[in-house]
Amino acid sequence: MIKAIDISSLQPHPNLDGVDVVIIKASEGRTYANPERVQQAKAARAKGKPIGWYHFLWPGNIQAQAEYFIRCANPKDGDVLACDWETTTSGTRPSCADKDAFLAAVKKLRPRLRVILYCNLDYWKNRDTTGKCGDGLWIADPNAPAGHPRIQHSWVIHQYGIKNHTDVNVCHFDSVADWKKWAGVPATPKPPATPKPPASKPYVPPAFPVGLAPGKSRPSAKPLQRALRAAKFLTISDADLSDHYGTRTEGGVRKFFAAHPQFRAKGKPKDSAIGPKGWAYLHNLAYGRK
Template identity: 70%
Template structure:
């Protein structure tokens, strides 16, 4: 199971060490937003945590609350959204029908995100009449070991206690990758491998002392690889002495491409041609 915490504005500096998932309070009712949510989100994402958001539901104005929640959370692809269904400070609570309507409204606004229900054991067993929990149940049951909530319904998160002034949870997933696949976290783009340089084919008729259109590309390659100094105006179709000297300097540094038994070889062969062009243009 994955380790998680859920936090609100009460946690100015939440401890995220060893945590896989961070669930942040985004909003409450129609007007309240968590003033620390941006900093908490930044810390969570900067630490490589998976992120979820929750809204403390009040009775009434369900559609407006859903819109306010999505606006405050501003979720990214793969974030999880939760309805926090419990007793308010006014000792009121949204009805089961309102809870269901809120889940549906958020899902309409964010159809590609997971939308789940948070509630305690009393609300789930005594106030809920539909078992509607969207894409998953986040159950608060602090009197049992982590991962052993007293519900028959399948669950995705269990809030099992408080540590260091913040609620602690476990998520019913074998790995972070399993959570990502469930939550729909976009896969990281695979890096595009660099294109492998392919040297031009070795030309026919290229030889010292002869004229060939391929002499100019050879001269440019020798220049690019720093074996020949020549300006564009002096490039020639003639495989003359300057070109031969450039090839000779290439062989001094790379004698393995020289013809065997010819220590003063000035003719470029197919393998030497390919290596020279790769040296000149294919190595970034």
């Protein structure tokens, strides 16, 4: 079994040495929030301790209490949520129906988290009428040896006493890893392996579209226009791209020829018809390497 403590504002800076799980009071009723809860959780998480939160239930206003609990706890993935069902400081007692409704409301608000019930032996044996304890029972039986509460029902936590003014518990798990698996604590991601650089592959231009020529629309002139734009020989927006090999495209081709006259047809100083070799070289300029 593993060890847990449950704390409230009465233990603002608990000793976490030898503790496996820390369960923190988040709220009570609809108005009280533990003023130490944020720092208590921060200290526990800094030491790698799994976290639980509990809400001290009052009679009535169950949905409002559940929503208040979630706001105060602000639970993370893998945190466990608990309903503390016992007699209030004013002597009132939430009913079994209140308890069941609260467990259901919290589970609806945070369906991915474990939601459990805390109560003492008298409440479980004499006041509970449904046997509902959410995802597990946290039983307070300080007169029984640790790990041997006097109940027949299965349990996940046994609060068996007080040490150094702090409630002490044992959890019915063989290891902290088992608790984390049950609670759904996210696994610590492994650092990504250093990626190997991809093998360099030579750029291969697309095949020259047979029949591409000024004044034609088939095949489309859009790939040529995009390549001219990428190689800085043509300024054109996506909206102005056209299947037609018109005057704008011809102007871009002439600029390409001016920079690379070896691809212009011989004897045609104003040539604007790109051929297969010029097409391939243009695409290497635009998208690959010469």
